[in-house]
Amino acid sequence: MDAQEKLSSLNDVLKYAKTSTFYAKRLPHLPLRTLADIKQIPITTKNDLRQHSPFGLLPNAAESLAQYHESSGTTGRPVAIWYSETDLDEISNQIATNGFKFKEKDIVLIRFPYALSTISHFIHQTVQKQNGCVVPADSRTTVTPMPKVIDLLQTLHVTVLACNSLQSIMLAEVAEMNNLNPKTDFPALRAIYTAGEPLTPFRRALIEDIWGVPVFDNYGMTEAGTIMVDCSFQQLHLFEECFHVEVLEDDLQTAVKDGDCGNLVVTTLRKRATPMIRYLTGDIVQVNHHPCSCGSGCSYQIRGRKDEMLTINTVRFDLYAIEKMISRLPARRFWTVGKWNNHLYLFIEKESDHDMVSNEYVETLKATFEIGLSILLLEKGTLYDRHESLSFGMKAKPRYYLTDQETESLLKQIINP
Numbered sequence: 001m002d003a004q005e006k007l008s009s010l011n012d013v014l015k016y017a018k019t020s021t022f023y024a025k026r027l028p029h030l031p032l033r034t035l036a037d038i039k040q041i042p043i044t045t046k047n048d049l050r051q052h053s054p055f056g057l058l059p060n061a062a063e064s065l066a067q068y069h070e071s072s073g074t075t076g077r078p079v080a081i082w083y084s085e086t087d088l089d090e091i092s093n094q095i096a097t098n099g100f101k102f103k104e105k106d107i108v109l110i111r112f113p114y115a116l117s118t119i120s121h122f123i124h125q126t127v128q129k130q131n132g133c134v135v136p137a138d139s140r141t142t143v144t145p146m147p148k149v150i151d152l153l154q155t156l157h158v159t160v161l162a163c164n165s166l167q168s169i170m171l172a173e174v175a176e177m178n179n180l181n182p183k184t185d186f187p188a189l190r191a192i193y194t195a196g197e198p199l200t201p202f203r204r205a206l207i208e209d210i211w212g213v214p215v216f217d218n219y220g221m222t223e224a225g226t227i228m229v230d231c232s233f234q235q236l237h238l239f240e241e242c243f244h245v246e247v248l249e250d251d252l253q254t255a256v257k258d259g260d261c262g263n264l265v266v267t268t269l270r271k272r273a274t275p276m277i278r279y280l281t282g283d284i285v286q287v288n289h290h291p292c293s294c295g296s297g298c299s300y301q302i303r304g305r306k307d308e309m310l311t312i313n314t315v316r317f318d319l320y321a322i323e324k325m326i327s328r329l330p331a332r333r334f335w336t337v338g339k340w341n342n343h344l345y346l347f348i349e350k351e352s353d354h355d356m357v358s359n360e361y362v363e364t365l366k367a368t369f370e371i372g373l374s375i376l377l378l379e380k381g382t383l384y385d386r387h388e389s390l391s392f393g394m395k396a397k398p399r400y401y402l403t404d405q406e407t408e409s410l411l412k413q414i415i416n417p
Contacts, residue, residue: 009270013270014027014032016275019061023277038244055080063271063273067088079222090242092122093126094242097229098230099230100190100216102130102160107135107188109153110136111171118220119220120136120138147174149174154180154185163193168194168207168211173386186211189211192207193218198304201301202326216230217234219300224279227245235296237294243269245266247285248265263283264284264302265280266278284304310339312339312344313370313371315370322346326346330351331350331351333349336383336402338403340411344369344373
């Protein structure tokens with residue numbers, strides 16, 4: 001899609017969105033004359049969506065509604081999002097373009113939550129449209145605890161496991177607790193499909209090392225559906241005909257320089273039942289403008305949630321930076337991070353009794369970032385209790401960052417067990 005085609009699509013969507021109560025007075029006089037004019041439109045925040053849910057963003061001209069979803073509500077009042085049948089069809093067609101391709105005889109176990117979330121339903125529909133079979137192993141029900149999922153993976157000869165990245169690591173742990181080898185005891189498995197949290201190249205390498213199959217990612221959100229999927233070279237590419245994105249400095253006006261990290265702002269270019277105009281996603285992204293081997297012009301690396309980043313002496317640590325540090329360690333599966341008295345603490349569960357962290361590596365990190373930094377190896381089970389199989393992996397969302405108070409409490413627990 002060239003710039004003129006994108007501008008035409010954008011103006012159509014803005015005209016359509018203005019028929020909703022939220023966007024009616026928010027959008028400028030139309031049409032916009034250039035794509036740069038989009039900066040005349042105020043940023044839309046999650047708080048805006050909360051205040052105008054459930055009906056405020058629905059345009060009067062919206063198609064018949066087919067599906068209702070809500071954000072998880074872990075950071076506040078849930079946001080209401082509606083989808084039409086056309087929306088759902090478009091999203092499933094986009095997901096079908098992923099790099100490993102769902103196949104006709106695939107058996108896909110979906111380990112995302114189903115209730116009010118989106119990704120499970122999107123993948124469910126995609127698989128069935130490709131004539132594959134779905135195993136709906138909801139991650140929020142006691143009907144399918146992790147041991148049951150492991151049994152399903154084996155007995156049903158599941159070919160694709162769809163789950164968030166932490167779940168795939170937890171499932172491998174449960175398999176090992178049952179004397180199974182994730183690499184050899186699930187011979188039908190050909191790929192793992194992740195979504196729901198940023199996937200760094202370091203986390204991807206860990207999962208592939210554990211399971212012995214390639215990992216492909218899906219980036220999206222309840223508010224906008226799937227926005228990017230991995231190509232066959234495992235690079236995230238934007239659906240250019242469906243979304244206009246901006247990567248902005250913290251002033252939310254200035255575009256970042258090529259290769260720099262910035263705030264991802266998304267605008268839908270289709271007449272979605274719930275249009276998103278300059279929506280501040282809360283994610284930090286880095287754009288690689290070099291052509292991908294698949295032929296796409298650029299690719300994206302989701303670095304993490306902005307509101308979760310830790311800052312010490314002006315140095316900001318996003319998920320990408322933390323996992324890059326952890327990638328050099330002997331234990332990488334289960335970790336959390338926090339700061340206390342302007343000191344960064346990485347807490348990592350041991351994977352064997354022989355795991356150690358070299359003082360040389362810690363000193364190198366201290367010198368690199370010019371901060372106080374400690375890496376503390378914890379006994380297995382300190383962060384994630386394995387004793388109760390029904391609750392293992394059942395938390396609402398992965399949580400890697402501790403508050404200052406939680407960091408202090410964990411430090412005291414380690415020092416005075």
